[in-house]
Amino acid sequence: xxxxxxxxxxPCEGGVPPLEKAEVERLLAxxxxxxxxxxxxxxxxQFKNFVEAMKLVNQVAGIAERExxxxxxxxxxxxxxxxxxxxxxxxxxxxxxxxxxxxDALVRR
Numbered sequence: 361x362x363x364x365x366x367x368x369x370x371p372c373e374g375g376v377p378p379l380e381k382a383e384v385e386r387l388l389a390x391x392x393x394x395x396x397x398x399x400x401x402x403x404x405x406q407f408k409n410f411v412e413a414m415k416l417v418n419q420v421a422g423i424a425e426r427e428x429x430x431x432x433x434x435x436x437x438x439x440x441x442x443x444x445x446x447x448x449x450x451x452x453x454x455x456x457x458x459x460x461x462x463x464d465a466l467v468r469r
Contacts, residue, residue, distance in 0.1 A: 364390055364461035367454070369427040378451025387457040394460050400432075400445035401456055405467060407438045416440055416466065423462050429455045431463075 364387070378399070379387070388396060394403045407413045417433055417440055424430045432443040444460055446453040 364458050365465050367458045369429040369455040369458050371428055372446050372448050372453055372455060374448040376449055376453070378446070378449050379453060384452055387454065391457060391460045391464060393464070397443070399451045400443045401452065401460055402441060402443045403460065403463070404439055404441040407440070409438050413438050413440045419466050420463055423466070424459065427455070427459060427462070429459050431459060 384396065388394060388401065391401070391403075394401045405413075405416060407416070413435060417435060420431065420433070420442070429444075429446075434441040434443070442460070442463060444456045445451060446455055
């Protein structure tokens, strides 16, 4: 099993199929707490307050820009949910799991 946090997202302009179910399940096992919801993966984080939630959102924005891969972000006061999928292919790519692993690593710090 490779460490997803050590990988870099690869630009995806479409033209490739989404990951097969077996590969999705293998990668999902490497990011505990994330769930498969339709064509994307999701996870919600809860914080003491809005300011703490926004700190994570801002840190994730920096990672997303560096990786060139951007999650859908839902903010509800002290809760933040990330939905991640590769829009260009209408499903999941390895990039989605790399970004999820990097978000988890931020929260663990």
